Amino acid sequence: DGGITQSPKYLFRKEGQNVTLSCEQNLNHDAMYWYRQDPGQGLRLIYYSQIVNDFQKGDIAEGYSVSREKKESFPLTVTSAQKNPTAFYLCASGGTDSYEQYFGPGTRLTVT
Amino acid sequence: AQSVSQHNHHVILSEAASLELGCNYSYGGTVNLFWYVQYPGQHLQLLLKYFSGDPLVKGIKGFEAEFIKSKFSFNLRKPSVQWSDTAEYFCAVTPGYGNKLVFGAGTILRVKS
Numbered sequence: 001d002g003g004i005t006q007s008p009k010y011l012f013r014k015e016g017q018n019v020t021l022s023c024e025q026n027l028n029h030d031a032m033y034w035y036r037q038d039p040g041q042g043l044r045l046i047y048y049s050q051i052v053n054d055f056q057k058g059d060i061a062e063g064y065s066v067s068r069e070k071k072e073s074f075p076l077t078v079t080s081a082q083k084n085p086t087a088f089y090l091c092a093s094g095g096t097d098s099y100e101q102y103f104g105p106g107t108r109l110t111v112t
Numbered sequence: 113a114q115s116v117s118q119h120n121h122h123v124i125l126s127e128a129a130s131l132e133l134g135c136n137y138s139y140g141g142t143v144n145l146f147w148y149v150q151y152p153g154q155h156l157q158l159l160l161k162y163f164s165g166d167p168l169v170k171g172i173k174g175f176e177a178e179f180i181k182s183k184f185s186f187n188l189r190k191p192s193v194q195w196s197d198t199a200e201y202f203c204a205v206t207p208g209y210g211n212k213l214v215f216g217a218g219t220i221l222r223v224k225s
Contacts, residue, residue, distance in 0.1 A: 042216050
């Protein structure tokens with residue numbers, strides 16, 4: 001069953017704590033992406049990776065960090081430096097020779 | 113700033129009404145265009161895409177979109193909506209030089225049965 005999995009579906013944290021969101025894909029895609037979705041703002045790109053051990057900042061990278069040690073995995077850490085971390089986070093993957101992206105089910109993070 | 117604009121944030125229609133959702137982008141040159149849909153509780157999924165060729169593209173579930181280069185537009189249409197089309201719709205663009213998607217703010221469509 002091919003696809004993208006994100007876990008957990010819901011995550012609650014206290015302010016000041018770092019939290020890591022998981023994203024795994026078995027589509028054999030080279031590229032992976034993290035987006036943040038807020039009501040009325042669409043999806044905004046946080047980080048992306050075109051290949052293992054390489055990643056680039058997107059439009060709103062401040063307060064986030066990523067790693068890409070394996071092709072299948074692209075975890076996102078929301079650090080305590082992120083001013084407004086409560087949001088819906090979506091992971092996506094795609095081939096580097098294709099413009100299509102496939103999305104996971106998302107993780108809703110609430111920080112209080 | 114380069115961007116993607118969706119004109120309506122909320123649209124309410126009765127079943128069988130026709131739908132047109134506007135999308136304009138501000139990138140010059142070659143672009144790739146997409147409409148994604150997010151049904152309640154489901155993954156974001158691709159509705160249709162335009163890369164080149166015929167500017168009228170057909171997607172899933174009876175949706176279509178027309179690329180008008182001179183107007184920098186890629187409007188989504190459906191002749192007759194159903195209650196099951198209730199969802200949030202996102203227009204997205206990749207400028208020709210890369211595969212980073214830039215999304216519009218989204219349009220929430222509610223279809224009344």
